[in-house]
Amino acid sequence: MSKPFILGLTGSIGMGKSAVAGMLRELGVPVFDADAAVHELQGPDGACLAPIERAFPGTTGALGVDRQKLGAAVFGHPDKLKLLESIVHPEVAEMRRTFLADNAEAPLIVFDIPLLYEKTGQHGLDAVAVVSAPGPIQRERVLARPGMSIEKFEKILALQVPDGEKRARADFVIDTGVQVGETRAQIDALVAHLRENGPWPPPK
Template sequence: MTRPFIAGLTGSIGMGKSAVAQMLRELGVPVFDADAAVHHLQGPDGELLPAIEAAFPGTTGPEGVRRQTLGAQVFGDPAALKRLEAIVHPAVSRMREAFLVEHMAAPLVVFDIPLLFEKGHGADLDAVLVVSAPAAVQRERVLARPGMTPEKFAHILSLQVPDAEKRARATHVIDTGVTLAQTRAQVAALVAAIREKNPRD
């Protein structure tokens, strides 16, 4: 049995990736959310808690990973971050593989991967969908978030591959700097085109 067409979905902060992921789900496309997988693995009774506690004592509790405590231990420490990623990434990969097996009959499966380019996750994908909007729209959206400051926003941007580079490396760019209806129409057209090229019985 041939596998589904696998598309990666990514985009910088404030570009509307979550909204596009929801549009895909509404069209019946299975979407694997890498961030949600991490939250599950690190939440109450999450399977990664013992390994994270062993590597970073005092960073977990009944509520799961204490994000601020763990963040303080890995922030600005590349070696500590590597240790954490070595625990988290293989577990997320296993969940993603299981998700793919579960949806093997679908014509299209989407992996929602926020740091797709930053972490080099594109190798096993048939296409990369980049969600993008003009910089002014992005800035307005992000600064409207609770607790966000221009300094925090600038720092987050400095850690992400620039939007222009993401668009250049994309198979398809989904423009969210337009109305929701126009974005939804782009997403529907793209899904229809992929399904047409990859029909399943």
């Protein structure tokens, strides 16, 4: 039995990655959401709750991890962030292995990884698709979010690999700066291509 083709899906803040992941699911593509996995692990009864409380006392409660308190505990402390990652990352990897096993017969699987280029890398992926849109559209989307400010947006951008570099490094680019129907057509074509032919030639 041939193994599934594994596509990494990533993109900077405000680029529409979640919407693209939803469109992929509508086409029957199994999508593993790394952020959702972390939320589950840090939620009520999550596997990471007790070890996080031991490492960072007072940062958890009945509803799971208090993300503001935990963020304050690790922000600006690389050693503490590394400790947190050593707790969370192995658990995410185990959930990913289970997801792969559960979908072993699918021709195509997508790993939704927000910080693919910043942190996790491309290990275990057959190709990477970057979700992208022009800068002014990205800015408009992000600043429309509740609680967002220009300063916060710029700080987030400074921590992310620039969109142009992501596009250059990706095997596929999905443009969300166009009409939704056009984006959906790109995804339809990409899924059909990967299910039938594998990664090359990449339709950039």
